[in-house]
Amino acid sequence: MPAVSFQHVFKSYPGPKGELQALKGVSFDIQPGEFFGLLGPNGAGKTTLISVLAGLARASSGTVCVHGHDVVTDFATARRHLGVVPQELVFDPFFTVREALRIQSGYFGLRRNDDWIDELLTQLGLADKADANMRRLSGGMKRRVLVAQALVHRPPVIVLDEPTAGVDVELRQTLWQFIGRLNREGHTVLLTTHYLEEAEALCHRIAMLKAGQIVALDRTTSLLSGTASTMLSFKLDGELPSALSEQARWIGRIVQIKAHDAREVEQILVLLRQAGCKVEDLEIGRADLEDVFLEIMQADTYPGAFVRRPEIAGVSR
Template sequence: MPAISFQNVGKTFASPRGSVRALDDVSFDIEAGEFFGLLGPNGAGKTTLISILAGLARATSGHITVLGHDVVTAYADARRSLGIVPQELVFDPFFSVREALRIQSGYFGVRGNDAWIDELLVNLGLADKANANMRQLSGGMKRRVLVAQALVHRPPVIVLDEPTAGVDVELRQTLWQFVARLNKEGHTVLLTTHYLEEAEALCHRIAMLKQGRVVALDRTSALLAGTASTMLRFKLDKPLPAQLADRARVTGRIVQLKAHDAREVESILAVLHGAGCEPEDLEIGRADLEDVFIEIMQGETPARVAA
């Protein structure tokens, strides 16, 4: 039985200009114990899909189950099985961190949960903030509390919707160490993130959404193997020659160019030298998940949906 099953999920919103199709026949399963990534550009439908999963919105068509429980007809069992960390910082300003976690435990009928609350506080770097009022916490600390609230009832399925957006490196490392441990202990994890290096490092399988449709679904290793094998990366202070500019990805001084073999690498370097460009910190390496993502979103590679 899948941990989460999305079956022909569609969602249409009304707007002044007519109906908007946010999700279009989305179907895939997430197996128990998987660390699964859901990727896509802004507006692709990721948060809409998670909102339907959480019971915050209703699908126009199709259905979703969590450990066999339909999120509409068996919503109580489905929600008990889920722990969701939302994108937005939502907190109650009238309670301390420990009180907020005890109240969250009570929502799920969990009593005598102080030992697990203490473990969450330690593992998420909140032990010294346990008695602090939520209003006194920084944005990063509030996000840590959101993670703790999602995990306080020990849900078998954990959903992380952009959990590290705008937070410091320390929280990212602390969170991933703890979540990776929970995954190894058998918890299923669904992650959405714009930090693609996180998805590449953590996720067993990945689905990519574009305009509400699944355009890629496969093991992370298979997605990486299906793109150009070589990427040329270097720093450059001068403008790129015109014949290279339209195929390059430029971030500040950093230039990335796709190359399929050694001959193409030599050709690119010859063009650079011919134009008087001297690349610095030249690297030749394999494409990463960001390269794959951009290729798929720009339609440079065909959709890859594993059976």
């Protein structure tokens, strides 16, 4: 039985120019114990899909289940199996951190939960803030409390919607160490993030959404092997030759050009030399998930390698 199952999920909203289709027949399963990434540009439908999963929005059609429990017809049981860290900072300013976690425990009928609350406070670096009022915390500390609230009832499925947006390096490391431990203990994790290096390092499988539709779904390693394997990166103050300008990606002074093999690398270097380009800090490395993501999002059609949907999810990248 899948930990999470989306089957033919549509969601539309009324708009000034007619109905806006936020989700267009999304279907995929997440297996128990899997660390699953859901990626896409802003407006792709990621948060809408998570809102449907969490019961904050109702799908126009289709079914969503958590461990076999429908989020509409069996919502209470489905919700107990789910812990959601929202993208927005939402908190009650009238309680301390410990009080907020005790109240959250009460929502799930947990009366004696202080041992687990203490462990959450320690693991998430909140032990010294346990008796602090929520409104006195920094944004990063509030984010830690949201994670603790999502985990306070020990849900088998953990949903992280942009959990590290705008937070410091220390919190990222602390969060991923703790979530990684929970995943190794058998918890299923669904992650949305714009930090693609996080998704590449953490996720066993990845789905990519574009305009409310799944345009890629495969193991992380398969997605990485389905695009150009080599990336040239260098600094340049001048212009690129026209033969390279269309395929280049600029990040400030840094130019990135993809190549499939050593022969293409050699051809790119010859063109740069012939054009008299003064290249600095040349590096040749492998393409990463950001390169795959951009290639898929910019394509009009999607190669078959990007839409494989293996029946066996597994837990190895």
